[in-house]
Amino acid sequence: MGLTKTEKFTDLQNQIADFAKVFGHPARVAILEHLFQLNSCVCGDLVKEIGLAQPTISQHLKELKKLNLIKGNISGTSVCYCINSEKWTSMKTVMEQFLNQDLKNLNCC
Template sequence: MGLTKSEIFTTQQNRIAAIAKVLGHPARIAILQHLLKVQSCICGDLVDEIGLAQATISQHLREMKNIGLLKGDIDGTKVCYCIDEVMFKEMGGIFTELFQADLKGCC
């Protein structure tokens, strides 16, 4: 069906999944890594850097902005994108928590 049954899961489960989903595409990982390196840049820089069409990069940026991972500051015709520090830390915390459990036994 292509339609996730969100209503049968907890808010926390849906949230973790939504955050992981945004990281689930190499273009968005590339965008994140580039922004970690240069602090901030415009959409056109990412088009040059990554090699996807402008419309495609813009679409990925929107998804990252939608969950709050990126901020976009309008500066004339350009939009200065950067990582939202608060969300970045929150995301780090979510994964730290998820993976900090130590596994006891197995089959």
């Protein structure tokens, strides 16, 4: 049916999946890496940088904004984007807890 049955899972499981989903496209990974590399707001040049059409980039930015991972400040005709540090940190806590599950006691057949 193409519709995820979120009600079958815990809030945390859905939250992990939501964060992971937004990282599940290389354009969004590239956008985030670019924002980190510049250490400041990025005003405008994302379209040139990433190499996809302007509406496509805008759509990817929208998904990152939806999860609050980035902030956009209007500055004249352009919009300046940057990482939302607080949200990034709390997201990282959730994701790392998932990634850091204990491997030591695993005994498989």
